[in-house]
Amino acid sequence: MGRVEENKQLKLTSLMDTAFRLFTAQGIAKTSIADIAQQAGVAKGTFYLYFKDKYDLHEKLVIHKAEQLFRHALEHSGYREQSDASGKLLTIVDDILYQLRDNKLLLQFINKNLSWGVFRRAVSKWEPDYAAVFEEILGSDSARRKTLEIEVYTVLELVGSTCYTVILSGDPVDLETYLPYLHRAVRAILADFTK
Amino acid sequence: MGRVEENKQLKLTSLMDTAFRLFTAQGIAKTSIADIAQQAGVAKGTFYLYFKDKYDLHEKLVIHKAEQLFRHALEHSGYREQSDASGKLLTIVDDILYQLRDNKLLLQFINKNLSWGVFRRAVSKWEPDYAAVFEEILGSDSARRKTLEIEVYTVLELVGSTCYTVILSGDPVDLETYLPYLHRAVRAILADFTK
Amino acid sequence: MGRVEENKQLKLTSLMDTAFRLFTAQGIAKTSIADIAQQAGVAKGTFYLYFKDKYDLHEKLVIHKAEQLFRHALEHSGYREQSDASGKLLTIVDDILYQLRDNKLLLQFINKNLSWGVFRRAVSKWEPDYAAVFEEILGSDSARRKTLEIEVYTVLELVGSTCYTVILSGDPVDLETYLPYLHRAVRAILADFTK
């Protein structure tokens, strides 16, 4: 990577990191491009070399952060040691939950912005091939394929929406109290679907 | 109610209705006070006689719409005919789901903006006394009280987050296809909690 | 006219006068809205209460100035004393020429921007009814009607384009030298058309 290429990467990273900080601290509406550029240490015009506008940056940021989150879960959760699809899924979910518990800014950012549609589109572009990973988790039994996708969707949405509020506001109970209930709920759903 | 009072009420209603339409159509960020006032048929200055700014109006709108939604469910779902708490809850949930299926704008608006915390705070202010209604649904068995609240919370979040995407984008499947799975999931959770 | 109405008229006039001065002095491209507003003594935002953008202002200015020019010619040239259409037309043309010779800024502004289409559209909106005036000049002989319009068009274009250069740059000769030739040319055209 030449000097120029290296420099571009640095500016890109700086812009994204700064934007993440500002977006989570004060929201996208109250964050101006001037703010981002200035705090990232680049000229205002430079912003437009990398992003169309702040919403473009925002979208790219969501995808980027989501990828980091999943990549970590896939590489560190040890889900492969589980024998069944449900076990694998739960292991991954738990890893992600722990990451989010320890990084509330990220949770706030991801959850408010990550829809199932965005997630699926993003997954299909990632390297390594995460689509293959899902194949691996869910199995290749094509008869159960659609059902499994619904299963994943249901569990992810349940975990995402409940934990968002619980972790951030401790309402209606705190995370430690809620986790056992959540696990029971998830297992109940998975068990029922498997019938 | 005198002529003046009546006129004020008309302006207020017009402002809120217009704001709801604009907020859902183009988002709060892209909706200006000038837009709202003009389309509501009042002068810009008049807006400030009723609301502090557009965020104040937005908050009042969320609470107002949520109340309408729950009021309808409580008055029309016939939940009282169910014998157990779970049955009552499911009946109310179903009614709300049907309302939202038929009013996607409302779904979009409510879901993006209604958090558990806002909901609880709002409920406590409503007339008639909805707190009493919840008492009625959940029962007064103080031992199960907290558990039931978690139960309600979990189910509401599950229903809210999954149906939001399904109804609005038909992803990963459309609502007709998804509903049976959702019902199984909800019943599985409720059954498990009851053990 | 109330205080407010009076004030609006003042601001409008100030904006148009200032814009005319700046447009003629430095061109529309190099004139910013901030310049116009500042020198007109109003806030930048006020500009947008009266005009869509600087091109909108420009167009209105062209029409406004053209109207003044023609109004003066019609009211002061005494064209009615001429017996034939050609004489009337020449009298009006001469009056306009003298106005422009004495107001080169106006000439520059009008000529670069006044097209036959704009002129015709503008004329039809003016008060008093200038369309009727043209009727009066050209006569109501409907058989010659279209021919007369072409005649007027040809003469106006000839006078406009030749005098523009001559008055402003004295090239290829100065106005005093050119006028006799122009008059001969105009009379030659009119005489020929009358055949």
Add this chain to the structure above:
Amino acid sequence: MGRVEENKQLKLTSLMDTAFRLFTAQGIAKTSIADIAQQAGVAKGTFYLYFKDKYDLHEKLVIHKAEQLFRHALEHSGYREQSDASGKLLTIVDDILYQLRDNKLLLQFINKNLSWGVFRRAVSKWEPDYAAVFEEILGSDSARRKTLEIEVYTVLELVGSTCYTVILSGDPVDLETYLPYLHRAVRAILADFTK
């Protein structure tokens, strides 16, 4: 011409062709150097190796296109076969008119930008020596010399200004309808001047 020279010529031509297209399509004000460079297939910096700024390029383009127009008329109109100055002039004018009728973009570009002064300055620089050509057309009779120049000027301005509007907008009549009138007008002027 070496490879390098050839390459330079290619880039120059590409820049001028692209600029002509963009200037006529959207005007000089809305055409950026970035646009020109990108669509011409060269880097932005390269632009500055050939032109000072876009106005420099514009001026060079006007002169270049005008030369092409006149060169074609002089080489293809057969004006030499006419015996008198008036006939020669009319023959050249007609050829130019036909070129412009078939190339409206060029008409638009030339007319908005070609003044008598620019034309004269440009003519004096061309190769072959077009000044001599004018000598040839107008004759060397120094007594009539200045009169003939005025004649050329008057006719060119008349033709230019009337045909601009007629060809481009068909207002007040279309070209086919207008041409006979124009020819009568030109002949009337020329005949009168010859008296």
Add this chain to the structure above:
DNA sequence: AATGAATGAGCTTTCATTCAT
């Protein structure tokens, strides 16, 4: 209570120009 003209801070966006590679 209602109006809407006026404000001007503040935002997004463009773009000519430079210069290290």
Add this chain to the structure above:
DNA sequence: GATGAATGAAAGCTCATTCAT
């Protein structure tokens, strides 16, 4: 010669808010 990333001044435009009427 050629490049194109970077710059930052400058422009257009929006809009919440005020206040005289």
